[in-house]
Amino acid sequence: MALREVLPTRTLIYPDKQTKDENIKIVKEIHRESLRNPQSFWRKVAEELSWYEKDGPVFDATDGPPYGKWFSKWKTNLCYNSLDRHLAGVRRDKVAYYWEGENGDKRVLTYSDLHAAVNKLASGLKNLGVRRGDRVTLYLPMIPELPISMLACVRLGAIHSVVFAGFTSRSLASRINDSQSKVVITADGAYRRGKTIELKSIVDQAVQETPSIEKVIVVKRTGNPVNIVKDRDIWYDELVVSSENYVAPDAMEGTAPSFILYTSGTTGKPKGTTHSTGGYMVWVYYTQKVVFDVEDKDVYWCTADIGWITGHSYIVYGPLLRGVTSILFEGTPDYPQPDRWWDIIERYGVTILYTSPTAIRMHMKNGEQWAQKHNLSSLRLLGTVGEPINPEAWKWYFKHIGHEKTQIVDTWWQTETGGILITPQPGLARIPLKPGSATLPLPGIEPDVYSDDGQPTPAGEKGYLVIKRPWLGQLMTLWNDPEKFKQVYFTRFPGIYYAGDYAMVDDDGYFWLLGRADEVLKVAGHRIGTIELEDSLISHPAVAESAVIGKPDPVKMEVPVAFVVLRPGQMSSPELRRDIMDHVRKTIGPIAVPETIYFVSKLPKTRSAKIMRRVVRAVVEGKPLGDVTTLEDETSVEEMKKAYGELQAEIGTAQGSK
Numbered sequence: 247m248a249l250r251e252v253l254p255t256r257t258l259i260y261p262d263k264q265t266k267d268e269n270i271k272i273v274k275e276i277h278r279e280s281l282r283n284p285q286s287f288w289r290k291v292a293e294e295l296s297w298y299e300k301d302g303p304v305f306d307a308t309d310g311p312p313y314g315k316w317f318s319k320w321k322t323n324l325c326y327n328s329l330d331r332h333l334a335g336v337r338r339d340k341v342a343y344y345w346e347g348e349n350g351d352k353r354v355l356t357y358s359d360l361h362a363a364v365n366k367l368a369s370g371l372k373n374l375g376v377r378r379g380d381r382v383t384l385y386l387p388m389i390p391e392l393p394i395s396m397l398a399c400v401r402l403g404a405i406h407s408v409v410f411a412g413f414t415s416r417s418l419a420s421r422i423n424d425s426q427s428k429v430v431i432t433a434d435g436a437y438r439r440g441k442t443i444e445l446k447s448i449v450d451q452a453v454q455e456t457p458s459i460e461k462v463i464v465v466k467r468t469g470n471p472v473n474i475v476k477d478r479d480i481w482y483d484e485l486v487v488s489s490e491n492y493v494a495p496d497a498m499e500g501t502a503p504s505f506i507l508y509t510s511g512t513t514g515k516p517k518g519t520t521h522s523t524g525g526y527m528v529w530v531y532y533t534q535k536v537v538f539d540v541e542d543k544d545v546y547w548c549t550a551d552i553g554w555i556t557g558h559s560y561i562v563y564g565p566l567l568r569g570v571t572s573i574l575f576e577g578t579p580d581y582p583q584p585d586r587w588w589d590i591i592e593r594y595g596v597t598i599l600y601t602s603p604t605a606i607r608m609h610m611k612n613g614e615q616w617a618q619k620h621n622l623s624s625l626r627l628l629g630t631v632g633e634p635i636n637p638e639a640w641k642w643y644f645k646h647i648g649h650e651k652t653q654i655v656d657t658w659w660q661t662e663t664g665g666i667l668i669t670p671q672p673g674l675a676r677i678p679l680k681p682g683s684a685t686l687p688l689p690g691i692e693p694d695v696y697s698d699d700g701q702p703t704p705a706g707e708k709g710y711l712v713i714k715r716p717w718l719g720q721l722m723t724l725w726n727d728p729e730k731f732k733q734v735y736f737t738r739f740p741g742i743y744y745a746g747d748y749a750m751v752d753d754d755g756y757f758w759l760l761g762r763a764d765e766v767l768k769v770a771g772h773r774i775g776t777i778e779l780e781d782s783l784i785s786h787p788a789v790a791e792s793a794v795i796g797k798p799d800p801v802k803m804e805v806p807v808a809f810v811v812l813r814p815g816q817m818s819s820p821e822l823r824r825d826i827m828d829h830v831r832k833t834i835g836p837i838a839v840p841e842t843i844y845f846v847s848k849l850p851k852t853r854s855a856k857i858m859r860r861v862v863r864a865v866v867e868g869k870p871l872g873d874v875t876t877l878e879d880e881t882s883v884e885e886m887k888k889a890y891g892e893l894q895a896e897i898g899t900a901q902g903s904k
Contacts, residue, residue: 269675317500317524325401326495328566348577369399369489378403379426387436403496410553415451435468446472501522509661518725534564536673547573555661585616611790615645635761636781640681642713664719711749725867731872767796806838818845
């Protein structure tokens, strides 16, 4: 039986049942065609882009899984397709980015402006000795110089490694040493909630442990005084002012690495996911087109940080390949006021918003009155990314941000997949949506849900999400560790990509993502996904956000422990705690009821708005917190410790009096 209620289809824009049925038929027929004739299907898509050579097959399966190759004998350049290709037409003077800094700074860059800046930096890097195949680490805030640096690297055929500008010097050093980068590009500082983060000092500490680094390029952002090391450090503006105005793009093989992006695994060492040039380029171009249904007049905003894969694919490469106008934002959703996002949408006339369920729930907590202060009528499409969206957040997003008019594209994908794999596809046809479901796979994607023994599960039963054939955006390998690449992704079910996520498929063939397979509690022999329990908690009318972890128990193995943030106007009380527990009992079952519920005003989150469940677990287990440099607000941990300690003391007193 299903572990999550499959909500009834909610018709959004269809005038009649026939139209809905026809649109589903269109999407499924395109999907079938992509699986029947992948060579001709993807050749047609690829020819919408520019290539220096187009020799050989689109896909070469000679090496067998997982080493099939896309466009192995074709040649192209990712930067050329993102910029140069647009300059001969009307997009030359079209805005590529509206940039807004946290402190109110603003810049507007057209495609021509971006092209000029990228060429100047590419020339400067070339003069410093950066060549094809060299690695360049980027440790920058969300400023235009970050996408400029990425594009300059791929123009030269160099491989960029973006490190989120919130990691510690130790984390930065480990990534530099693994990639053996020869150059770091950073800034004198970054703004975060009115404070200044000294990025250059962090780089200085890291470089003491990274012998491969030859040069450090520094962008002036905050004006902070920094230490400039002679013969190693150079100011960005001094480098580009003396550079040439044009560098010819390098013709890269389709299988040439374009970038490395490190992602956390189940072990402490990050994995260097390595993406191709040709397959990745075609995939993010195509998905930007069919998932977001972008038009030339759109103003598109993906709110992610470029330090993560979402920013790579859907702030930089996808939008630029499609010639889109994007918002690039340095700040946080609720600083200096909770309506910062809604103000930006109104001022720039944003038409497409792509954000995370965590951010949506944060706005739910703040209240819809902040959005109601602004005219959001320009929005025509909303998207979600990063984690499964619970139905309550989906409905709030649809009602208060989309005003029950906009399509919502709930997207499933990973760092390893390069781009979106399962989602509604309004660029093909608008299908009925189900709040909480990512709906159907994109063309070329053949997902399934397997049981422990590698058999497809019946409709409505939970299992492991797998992808049964190669796709264009798939990572090529893990940098410096091809054996781990095979072991992590292709041994659980031999030759088939194991996503590490739980999922189920309903009777209509819609996919429901149920969280990471390693974020599962085992209570008295029963498996309970943390996302399922968090969804249940959030569906209570008093709860805005929740975080669930498992606490060791000598009898049940684990018991759920929940921290919740209440909606505005709600007051914590023993009665409310019992009511929420009863709600979980009714929506999931007695086995899922938390040992107790702790009320807090905020949860520990990263600066990219993801809940740090390992910090929650450390508080409950009384263990060291570990690296918390990416924590958005350190007071959340202290509040959690206080709430946990006080309630534990009350429980102890009550038990002692019996």
